[in-house]
Amino acid sequence: MNASILTFLFGGLILFIYSISRLSKHLEKVLSDKANEVISKFTKTVLHSLLVGILATALMGSSSAVIIITIVLINANGLSFKNSLGIILGANIGTTFSSQLFALSITDYAIFPLAIGLVIQIFAKRGYVYSLGKVLFFFGLLFFGLYMMEHSVLPLRDSEYFVSLLESIGESPFRGAWIGGLTTLIIQSSSATVGIAIVLGKQGLLSSAAGLSIMLGAELGTCSDTLLATIRGSRAAIRAGVFHVTFNLVTIALGLILFDFFLDFVTWISPTDDLGRLIANGHMVFNFLGVLTILPFLGYIERLLSGIIPDKPNVEIP
Template identity: 60%
Template sequence: MNGSILPLFLGGLILFIFSISRLSAVLENFFSEKSKTYIHQYTRNSWLSLLVGIVVTVLMGSSSAVIILTIILINAKALNFRQSIGIILGANLGTTMTSQLIALDISSFSVIPLGIGLIIQLFIKKEPYSEYGKVLFYFGMLFFGMFVMEESVMPLRESDLFETWVTKVEGNQFQGAWVGGLITLLIQSSSATVGIAILLGKQGLINAAGGVSLMLGAELGTCSDTLLATIKGKRAAIRAGVFHLAFNLICITLGLIFFSQFLILVSWISDSSELDHLIANAHVIFNGLGVLLFFPLIGIFEKILVKLIPDKESLTP
């Protein structure tokens, strides 16, 4: 096996994760005060909270960043727990936009936003235009990292070791989900894990079952950083973190139980799409079905979690 695969793949992965982190930070600073105002103002009901979660996640490119921001707003008493539920559901749906962009194969054009963003930063120092340059630059870097990973895995078709690993993942959805969860836990980016599944599918290195099972595992692995954000937070913030975990855990369990039926549904909706598009569509459909399942039950989950994790005031005799 070509010895350049691992360093190239890791280099692309580092670029991808770094760009997501920096893009989220730039957009959070850029929209910080405005977004806090808008989130507080436009989350009066569950429908609006859902919409805000979707829109802000699409803008920031990271569901974890949005959910952590939501937890911060809860601790600042700018949001209540019920409002956060809608935002969390919306964030899970909004994050699927990244997988759709990856499947569109725009990574080969990543040098364009990279170059434009660099030029803006070098020659235009006035805000907010310099911030626009940073957004373009990190957006281009995100897809350039994906391009590097895509190019690096091509020789894996000739690897017996990789073929053995893929056979295990493709043959058992529970094994695939476990691997996807572990990868996400290690690299702290579900978008990167789903992106890896999509590019493996694009190169014909994994089948639909293997790619979808990795995606399911990524959904669970992404809960770790949001749970860490609730440490020493208010009870409402802890409820939000637990709800995020419960949402992903229940949806993943159902997805694994009805795995064959889910694959049939995704294949039928995707029709004759390429495998990378099928995996990206599976990400959208999975989160969409999860939101449809949980949204009518927001009031019930609110009551259950308030009872399980009551406010400290209610614990005093």
């Protein structure tokens, strides 16, 4: 593998990860107050909470950001533990919209939001419009990073070592899940891990089995942010964090156990040779099925976790 391939591959990856983090931060600035208001106001039922979680995550581009805001609201007594469960499930669905976006062939047009965002920042200087310019700029930079990665990996199709290495991932879904989880833990972004899998799939370097197993592992790796956010939090916030981790563990375990059926189903609903699109579809199907599987048991789960992690008793000082 020559130096130019590595330079553009890792350069694109760095831009991609940096853009995701900055985009999430600036979207949080633009939407945070409104997100807090919407989350606390329109989460009176589990269904409403689910819809709010989907919408907020699709807009903010980060399930971790939405779940962390949810935990903050729980700690501030602005949201009940029961209604937080719907938001967490909705965030898992909302994050799949970014993978669908990554699978679209729009990287060639990344220059337009980059240029428009830069012009807005030059003339606006500060305020809400300036923040919108930042959002546009980092949105364009994100897809420019994808563009760099897509084109840098093309010569790797002629590398027998690299191809055999990626093919070995597809031999065991557990191996792919381990790699996906470890990658997400290191780069702290499940969206970036899934994005990398989509890029490699689009270039025919990753098999459908390898791509889907890496995606499954990425779902678990993203739980680290949630657990960190619950440190020194209320018992209700800790219950929300435990629910998020448990939900991902259970659904990933089911996905790995039923992996062959899952792969066949995703392949059936993705009648295209574009493996990037197949991985994105698999990401969406997995999270939708996971939410539909767990939704009927939310009441039981709420009572179980409330029993295992009860609220601290109020101690009256004489």
